[in-house]
Amino acid sequence: MLNYRSPETASLVRLANAGVRRNGRWLVRGVDFSISRGEIVTLIGPNGSGKSTTAKTAIGVLKPDEGHVERIAGLRVGYVPQKLAVDWTLPLTVERLMTLTGPLKGREIEEALAATGMLHMAKAEVQHLSGGEFQRALLARAIARKPDLLVLDEPVQGVDFSGEIALYELIKQIRNRTGCGILLISHDLHIVMAETDTVVCLNGHVCCRGTPQAVSQSPEYLALFGRRAASALAVYSHHHDHTHLPDGRVLHADGSITESCFPGDGHHHQPLAENVHDHDPDCGCGHHARLQGFEKAEKRDA
Amino acid sequence: MLDDFFIRALVAGIGIAIVAGPLGCFVVWRRMAYFGDTMAHSALLGVALSLLMDLNLMVSVFIVASAVSLLLLFLQKRGALSTDALLGILSHSALSIGLVIVAFMTWVRIDLVGFLFGDILAVSEADIDIIWGGGILVILALVYLWRPLLASTVNPELAEAEGLKPERARLLFMLLMALVIAIAMKIVGILLITSLLIIPAATARRFATSPEIMAVLASLIGALAVAGGLFGSLHWDTPSGPSIVVAALALFVLSLLPVGRRLDRASPSSPGGNR
Numbered sequence: 001m002l003n004y005r006s007p008e009t010a011s012l013v014r015l016a017n018a019g020v021r022r023n024g025r026w027l028v029r030g031v032d033f034s035i036s037r038g039e040i041v042t043l044i045g046p047n048g049s050g051k052s053t054t055a056k057t058a059i060g061v062l063k064p065d066e067g068h069v070e071r072i073a074g075l076r077v078g079y080v081p082q083k084l085a086v087d088w089t090l091p092l093t094v095e096r097l098m099t100l101t102g103p104l105k106g107r108e109i110e111e112a113l114a115a116t117g118m119l120h121m122a123k124a125e126v127q128h129l130s131g132g133e134f135q136r137a138l139l140a141r142a143i144a145r146k147p148d149l150l151v152l153d154e155p156v157q158g159v160d161f162s163g164e165i166a167l168y169e170l171i172k173q174i175r176n177r178t179g180c181g182i183l184l185i186s187h188d189l190h191i192v193m194a195e196t197d198t199v200v201c202l203n204g205h206v207c208c209r210g211t212p213q214a215v216s217q218s219p220e221y222l223a224l225f226g227r228r229a230a231s232a233l234a235v236y237s238h239h240h241d242h243t244h245l246p247d248g249r250v251l252h253a254d255g256s257i258t259e260s261c262f263p264g265d266g267h268h269h270q271p272l273a274e275n276v277h278d279h280d281p282d283c284g285c286g287h288h289a290r291l292q293g294f295e296k297a298e299k300r301d302a
Numbered sequence: 303m304l305d306d307f308f309i310r311a312l313v314a315g316i317g318i319a320i321v322a323g324p325l326g327c328f329v330v331w332r333r334m335a336y337f338g339d340t341m342a343h344s345a346l347l348g349v350a351l352s353l354l355m356d357l358n359l360m361v362s363v364f365i366v367a368s369a370v371s372l373l374l375l376f377l378q379k380r381g382a383l384s385t386d387a388l389l390g391i392l393s394h395s396a397l398s399i400g401l402v403i404v405a406f407m408t409w410v411r412i413d414l415v416g417f418l419f420g421d422i423l424a425v426s427e428a429d430i431d432i433i434w435g436g437g438i439l440v441i442l443a444l445v446y447l448w449r450p451l452l453a454s455t456v457n458p459e460l461a462e463a464e465g466l467k468p469e470r471a472r473l474l475f476m477l478l479m480a481l482v483i484a485i486a487m488k489i490v491g492i493l494l495i496t497s498l499l500i501i502p503a504a505t506a507r508r509f510a511t512s513p514e515i516m517a518v519l520a521s522l523i524g525a526l527a528v529a530g531g532l533f534g535s536l537h538w539d540t541p542s543g544p545s546i547v548v549a550a551l552a553l554f555v556l557s558l559l560p561v562g563r564r565l566d567r568a569s570p571s572s573p574g575g576n577r
Contacts, residue, residue: 059463079463086456089503090331091510101453101464151463 011036012075012149012181013058017067020053027053029066030205033198035149035181040171042184042192042212044236045202051185052082054202055151058183078147080138082154082185086126094129094137095122098144112144116170131158135167143174150174151183168193168232194234201236212236307423308536314425314433315528315546318486319498321437323521324444325482326499327506327513328475331455336386337374338496340393341476342483344370345492346400349417353410354403360432360484367480370396375473397492420491420543422532429488436485440478447471452513490543501550502527505557523553 011034019029028050035041035058043051056062057069059077086092098109113119116136121129129137135155142150152171156164172195175182186192192199192212201207212234251257329338348363355362370392377388404412413421444451453461454468461468486495502524503516510516530553531546538545 056459056463061459061462077463077465079460081457081460081463084457084460087331087333089507090455091507091512091516092456093512096512097456100456101449101461101466145464 010072011070012072013183014070015054015058015064015067016070018054018057018064018069019066020050020057020062021065026204028057028202028204031057031067031200031202032206033200033209035183037148037181038175038179039197040175040182040184040193040195041198041200042186042196042236043200043202044186044189044192045207046189049203050205051202052153055153055183055185059149059151072148076145076148078142078145078150078180080135080142080150080152080155082157084138088127092126093122094118094124094126094140097126097137098141100141102145104144108144108146112140115143115174116140132160132163135159139167139170143178146178147180149181149183153185154187155184157187165232168195171195172232190236191233192236194232196234199236210236307425308532310425310427310430311422311542312529312532314430315422315489315532316525317430317433317437318482318489319502319524319528320521321440321482322486322498323502323506323519323524324517325440325478326501326503326524327517327520328451328455329479329496329499330503330507331513335496335500336389336393337371338479338483338499340374340389340396341367341371341479342487342492342495343393344396344400345483345487345495346417347396347403348400348484349412350400350403350407353407353412360487363487364480364484366396367483368477371476371480375476416491417487418491418493419541420487420489420494422489422542422546425488433485436481440482443474443478447474451475490546494543494547497547497550498524498527501547501554505550505554508557524550527553 014032014034016032018031020027031050031054033041043054045051053062057064059079060069060071094113095109098104098112109122110119113122116139118133118136118140121133121137126134126137135158139152139155142152150171155171156167159167171182171184171193174180175195184193184196189201194212196212198209199212200209213236329335344366345363348366349359351357351366352359352362374385374388374392377383378385383391401414404410404414416424450461450466450468450471453464453466454471458468458472461471482499483495486498490498503520505523506516506519510519527550528546530549532542534540534549535542535545
C-alpha cells in the first residue's frame with residue numbers, strides 16, 4: 001500500500017508514479033509515497049539515487065516530467081536544503097536568517113532558536129558558524145515558520161555522532177509538539193531516525209520500502225551505540241530482489257535483465273520482510289561494506 | 303559660488319548613487335558583476351539604435367539592456383556554454399555591433415567618449431526629473447521585491463519551496479538593472495556604470511551587520527563618492543565620471559585600513575566566530 005495510515009487521513013503530499021528527467025536521463029522515476037500530518041518519512045539511497053530530486057519534486061521546486069504530485073492547498077513548507085552556502089559578502093546574522101522567507105514575531109524567533117539550542121548565537125554571522133551550528137540554525141529557521149511539512153535534506157551532515165542523536169531527538173520533539181509531517185533525507189543507508197514511520201529506499205526508483213526496526217530491541221546494537229543513541233536510531237534492513245548492473249540495466253532475481261526498473265514492470269516489490277540483499281557487491285550503491293560490518297558487529301564507521 | 307551646472311550634476315549623481323547602493327549590493331551578493339558589465343556594454347547598441355531609428359535614448363538603452371538579459375536567461379536555460387563565456391560573447395558583441403552601426407551612420411556625429419565615460423556636467427533639469435522619478439520607482443520596486451530577492455540570493459530552491467517566486471524576482475531585478483543603466487549612462491558612462499554599483503557596496507560590507515544596513519550604507523558611500531569625485535574634478539580639472547570612480551575607490555581603500563578592521567572585530571557578530 002502507498003499509505004501506512006488509514007486512508008481517511010488526508011495526505012499533505014502524495015507522489016504518484018512521479019519521475020524527473022534532465023538532459024534525456026531519468027534522475028528518478030516511478031516514485032510513489034505520501035506524507036500525512038505527524039508522519040515521518042525517511043528517504044535513503046546511495047549518492048545520485050535521486051533523494052534530493054524526489055524531495056524537491058514533493059515540495060514543488062521541481063516539476064515531475066511524468067506521474068503527478070498532489071499537495072493540499074496552502075501547504076506551508078519548511079525546507080532545509082542539502083547545500084546552502086551564504087556568500088561572505090552578505091552580512092547575515094542567525095537572527096536575520098530566521099525571517100528570510102517570511103516575517104515572524106520576536107517570540108517565535110526566540111522559541112525556535114531556544115528549541116535548537118542556538119539562542120546564544122542569535123547575533124552571530126552565519127558564515128562564522130560551525131557545520132553543526134549552521135545546520136541547527138537552518139533547522140530553527142525552518143521550524144520557526146510553523147510548517148505543515150518539514151523537509152530536511154541530510155540535516156545531520158557535518159554533525160558529530162552525539163550531535164546527530166541530539167538532532168534526531170529534536171526532530172522527534174518537533175513532530176510530537178507541532179504534529180507536522182516530516183520528510184527526512186538520510187545520508188546513512190542503514191541507520192535512520194527511530195521515529196521514522198516509513199523508509200523509502202531509492203536508487204533511481206523506489207528499490208524498497210518498509211519500517212525500520214528499533215535499535216533498542218537488539219542487545220547487539222544497544223552495545224554498539226549505547227542507550228541514548230539506541231532510543232534515537234533504528235536499523236533499516238534492505239530486502240531488494242534485483243541488481244543494478246554497471247551499464248544501468250537491471251538484473252532481476254529471476255535472472256531476467258531489463259533496461260530500467262520501476263514499479264509496474266512486474267519484477268519486484270514483493271512485500272517480503274526477510275533480510276535479503278542481493279545487490280552485486282560492486283553495484284555502486286556503496287553500503288555493502290557497512291552492511292557486512294554490522295554482521296560482524298563492528299564499530300560504525302563515521 | 304558654485305555654478306548651476308555643477309549643482310545639477312551633484313543632484314543627479316547623488317540620485318544615481320542612492321539607487322545604485324541597494325541594487326549594487328545584490329550585484330555583489332549574487333556575484334553578478336560581469337552581468338552588470340554586459341548589460342552596460344550593450345547600452346552602446348541602444349545608443350546606436352536610438353540614433354538609427356530616432357528613438358528616445360533612455361528608452362532605447364533600456365530596451366536593448368533588457369533584451370540582452372532575457373537573451374542571457376534563454377541561453378543559460380539551453381545550458382551549452384558556461385555563464386561567463388555567454389556573458390563575454392554578449393558583452394563584447396553588443397558593444398561592437400553598436401560601434402559598427404555608429405560607423406555606418408556617416409550622417410550623424412556623436413560624441414562617443416561622452417557615452418563611454420559619461421558627461422555629468424551636461425545634465426539638464428529634465429534629466430534630473432527622470433533620474434529622481436525613475437530612482438524612486440526603482441527603490442519602491444526593490445522594497446517590494448526585497449524578501450524574495452534576498453531569499454533567492456541565499457538559496458533559490460529554499461525561496462521557491464517556501465512560496466516566494468525567485469524566478470519572477472530575478473526577472474524583475476534584471477529589468478531594474480536595465481532601467482538604472484539607462485538612467486545612469488549619462489553620469490558615469492557605459493564603461494564605468496558597474497563600478498558605481500559594485501565599489502560602494504563592497505565598501506559598505508565591512509561596516510554592515512545586516513543586508514538592509516549594507517544597502518543603506520552603500521547608498522551613502524556612493525553619494526559621498528559622487529560629491530567627492532565632482533569636487534575633485536572641479537578642483538583639478540579632471541573628467542567627472544572617472545573622478546567619481548576614483549573617489550569611490552579611495553573610500554574602498556580607506557575601508558580596508560586597520561581602523562575598519564577593528565570596528566569589524568568589535569561588532570557583535572564576533573562572539574560566534576570560529577569555535
